[in-house]
Amino acid sequence: MAGHSHWANIARKKSVVDAKRGKLFSKLSRYIIIAARAGGGDPDTNLKLRYAIDKARAVSMPRENIERAIKRGTGELDGAVMEEITYEGFGAGNVAIICDVMTDNRNRTNGEVRKIFEKGGGVMAGPGSVAYLFERKGVIHVPLNAISEDALMNLILEAGAEDMKTSPEGYEITTDVSSFTAVQQALEKAKITPSNAELAQVPKAWVDVDVETGKKVVKLIEALDDHDDINAVFCNANLTPEMYAEEE
Numbered sequence: 001m002a003g004h005s006h007w008a009n010i011a012r013k014k015s016v017v018d019a020k021r022g023k024l025f026s027k028l029s030r031y032i033i034i035a036a037r038a039g040g041g042d043p044d045t046n047l048k049l050r051y052a053i054d055k056a057r058a059v060s061m062p063r064e065n066i067e068r069a070i071k072r073g074t075g076e077l078d079g080a081v082m083e084e085i086t087y088e089g090f091g092a093g094n095v096a097i098i099c100d101v102m103t104d105n106r107n108r109t110n111g112e113v114r115k116i117f118e119k120g121g122g123v124m125a126g127p128g129s130v131a132y133l134f135e136r137k138g139v140i141h142v143p144l145n146a147i148s149e150d151a152l153m154n155l156i157l158e159a160g161a162e163d164m165k166t167s168p169e170g171y172e173i174t175t176d177v178s179s180f181t182a183v184q185q186a187l188e189k190a191k192i193t194p195s196n197a198e199l200a201q202v203p204k205a206w207v208d209v210d211v212e213t214g215k216k217v218v219k220l221i222e223a224l225d226d227h228d229d230i231n232a233v234f235c236n237a238n239l240t241p242e243m244y245a246e247e248e
Contacts, residue, residue, distance in 0.1 A: 033073040035048040037075075085101045088125050088130045091120065091121065091122040098201045100231045116220070138177060139174060139198050140197045141172055144170050152192075158186070159183045160179035161183045206237070207237055217237050217243070218239060
């Protein structure tokens with residue numbers, strides 16, 4: 001559970017740092033394009049697109065940007081063909097790292113990401129090298145003062161959530177990918193605003209690392225996440241606040 005919470009801390013910190021809005025909007029546009037291309041331009045029937053649009057709206061991405069990205073995905077507007085791929089690798093301390101990538105040039109992105117891994121003291125690995133250590137889940141964080149624990153538990157389980165844990169940082173809800181949207185909608189109907197909601201690669205087991213190793217892992221994650229083509233970065237290290245305190 002600690003790992004999830006620390007991951008959420010970093011995710012929230014990143015969302016603030018990423019007030020480099022131009023880069024963030026570019027990444028979200030790519031995500032919308034791919035979702036629309038794969039499942040059509042109607043968010044009511046394309047859950048992946050609905051999730052992408054919700055992410056864009058959460059950071060006040062202009063409506064015209066969202067609509068343009070949808071039209072590019074459905075082919076109504078011309079644009080580069082985007083491809084969704086996953087890169088895997090290892091960081092300091094043999095920590096497993098997995099990256100969700102969207103690119104219009106696989107060869108270019110492959111070379112650039114490989115260099116980031118190497119510069120950060122890690123190594124990019126082949127497909128399947130670390131993917132088996134993770135599972136795709138919906139992870140939603142809700143503030144403690146938003147609702148009582150019992151009431152939230154009843155609400156989210158009825159909506160299809162798998163589990164909920166409580167810590168001083170808040171409630172952490174875990175869902176299957178297929179139930180992620182339904183749980184979000186249940187929270188919205190109850191007028192509960194999550195502090196963070198992501199489709200994440202969640203480690204099946206968290207790995208403890210010392211502070212120095214953790215700082216190296218955080219530095220590599222930050223460098224990877226800063227790449228234009230990388231949409232999200234996940235690792236299986238149990239990172240503590242002191243490991244990324246210097247970055248704040």
